[in-house]
Amino acid sequence: MMKVVRTVAELREWSRKFRADSQSGVERPIGLVPTMGALHAGHASLVRAAAKACPGQVAVSIFVNPTQFGPSEDFARYPRSFDADCALAEAEGANVIFAPSVEEMYPAGAATFVEVEGLSDRLDGDSRPGHFRGVATVVAKLLIAAEPDLAFFGQKDAAQVAVLRRMVADLRLGTKIVVCPIVREADGLALSSRNTYLSAQERRRALVLSHSIRRVEELAGTGERRADALIAAARAVFAEEPAVRVDYVELVDWSALLPVDMATPGTLLAVAAWVGTTRLIDNTIIV
């Protein structure tokens, strides 16, 4: 039976109980799926992956983290659907939901932040100053609290993955970051809690992101490796939908998030664009 806990102390106690069992012979990893709630099929795939790798020992955190939103961003209206989230998480194999208050994660007078220098200013970090500082800070706290062996994140947030891999390595956290593939609607749109913001017209226009990604994958499939050509191909697709404003189209090394001239296996082609007042992202890893 899945339980809901609200405090770091309870989450740590949950994790350490399993850790002790594991030390005494039963060797199973502890899994954490950090989310901001508003769970969709993308999150479901993360919980499913966690339940497969860490049967019986999966925590899902649901916390809309204020410090990763800019002052003019959508913290207040970010979708919240706690009861449905719990039902989805349980159906996919979660064993505990960690749903702390803001005060539990940021006690009165909180002044401590985790900074991943360099990486945090690239891609979405360039467009959203302070975003990755907030992400790194809250994920550090979640990993410190849950002490998981594995933590599951979606490839859709590819820059976030790079920031968190760097953070986990640097802070010597005992957690491995597991990245799960992007989950898409039937027509290609990458799943995002923010898709609910889109009007019917915007929903149609938003397909330009996944179309640009697919076009890049096709071109790369023909052997094209030049950054200029791959980026131009993506931009040409965006040009067909002028109502969508491109934020970035970049071909970068997935570790350093720095631009590369030529794609190699593992290179990240990432796009971000504004569809009305909603900012969406998508990406592909060159194979």
Add this chain to the structure above:
Amino acid sequence: MMKVVRTVAELREWSRKFRADSQSGVERPIGLVPTMGALHAGHASLVRAAAKACPGQVAVSIFVNPTQFGPSEDFARYPRSFDADCALAEAEGANVIFAPSVEEMYPAGAATFVEVEGLSDRLDGDSRPGHFRGVATVVAKLLIAAEPDLAFFGQKDAAQVAVLRRMVADLRLGTKIVVCPIVREADGLALSSRNTYLSAQERRRALVLSHSIRRVEELAGTGERRADALIAAARAVFAEEPAVRVDYVELVDWSALLPVDMATPGTLLAVAAWVGTTRLIDNTIIV
């Protein structure tokens, strides 16, 4: 028998073995004493306190942390005495020494820092920009690696204690910070690894720090609570030793490190001064 480990993985394994034993009935805390080596009787008192509170489960880390030294500071010449440190730690009850390389604590490309905003710019942080960022970063890594219940620090580094208490609360680390009293030479000089830098003449002059502290304690003992009067008393003692250059004399709240007008029980009176090229600190907690 005390052992020496060099990697975070070994230290974590050591800690988790005890944690598992503890979960299965033996309830003893795990203790960590973070040091930069060059151990003296002050460190000995920390290890002794740890051995008393955490018998059989005491780790002492020895790591001269480069990121807490400024570019013109004494990282390169900071005293190193590893074999003697191990002997002292073992004699006082340490069970494991954690002595990592710089690369083990800061892997290639390390870019992640822990910032405690506000507090890190006060007292020694004001005089040594970046110092407390380095301290918070390395102590976070040590606490993440060792997962101790208790971590032992000296009151001599009083501003450091305030920064680390804030950090531990904010990052939701499962560690309690234990503060041990300042240990002094017979003539009053607070023990410091940096005392070895002092010439015989400087060693005599350095007594002005502890004399100023004693003068404040005497005055406070008469009931004086005004910051102006307590600070003036300390400065008057320093004025008698003009070869020693005062860095700061401050009466502050020990949590926020912000100046107060009136001392109350727990208020921190802290001094820092240059004796030749050696910067020394001392303090007292108003009772």
